[in-house]
Amino acid sequence: MKVISLYNIKGGVGKTTFAVNIAYETARTGLRTLLWDLDPQGSSSYILRIKPHIKGELSQVVSGKNSLGKSIKETQWPLLDIVPSDFDLRHLSSLLEDEKRQSSKLSKSMKAFGHEYDLVIVDSPPEASTVSENVVNFSDLIVVPVIPNPLSINTFETLLRFAGEIADKKKTRLFAAFNLVDRRKQLHKQMLETYLNKDPRFLKHYVPASSAIEHMTSNRAPLATYSSRSSSTTSFSDLTEEILALMR
Ligand SMILES: Nc1ncnc2c1ncn2[C@@H]1O[C@H](COP(=O)(O)OP(=O)(O)OP(=O)(O)O)[C@@H](O)[C@H]1O
Ligand SMILES: [Mg+2]
DSSP states (O other), rough: OOOEOOOOSSSSSHHHHHHHHHHHHHHTTTOOOOEOOOOOHHHHHHHHHHHOOOOSSSHHHTTSSGGGGOOEEEOSSTTTTEEOOOGGGOOOHHHHHTSSTTHHHHHHOOOOOOOTSSSEEOOOOSSSHHHHHHHHHHSSSEEEEEEHHHHHHHHHHHHHHHHHHOOOSSOOOOEEEOOBBBSHHHEEEEEEEHTTTTTBBOOOOBBOHHHHHHTHHHTTTTTHHHHTTTTHHHHHHHHHHHHHHHHO
């Protein structure tokens, strides 16, 4: 089992969009995939048409007495399952803070429910919290969706330092991936020229701004299921291939 997380302290940059489409893509290529919706907003659960509900007490999930495995649901797409969100996840950081080894506690619970999967894809909340520290610690690779502008890149640099400070055992690998790219904008063109194929911390494939992607939230489905021929669908399959190659 390998873990890929979508993470950024910034909100609305595409974490959920990436998590759902990358998970759909890995499942499509035959990998048993589990999407873990760790965000109390429950956007991934909503798009994948799953009720946001964790069985039993969240405090017992943290203490190890309640496995999240009981809450896993099949989605309507083959090989793609989900650990749904729950609004109680808003308390997860404070529950973790009451525990010993608070920054690696979730890694243990994931091992208990994730072993039947080839890949766990984590959609994380927009914060730098104890939950985020756990995400950094249990991930084999973190993808940070970044909108092409200097402030977003500045935030990415901050996240690299944050991850460097808290990663306990292994060196966590963080990569930025541009999202909401509009090549008609001078600034976007300039940012792509500066970073793509030049800075190894940036993935080579990026995702354009597209109305087809926007419709994921009204269609409640991964992009490729209703827009298989669009260039944005191709961008997600290329991006997923690039990410999987980095995991080998
Ligand atoms: N490439 C894109 N083109 C068009 N719309 C996009 C694109 N990426 C994301 N969006 C839209 O932007 C909004 C925010 O995206 P998303 O929910 O994936 O961000 P997020 O980082 O998960 O947000 P949050 O921090 O609230 O969890 C959504 O309405 C989504 O459909
Ligand atoms: Mg989200």
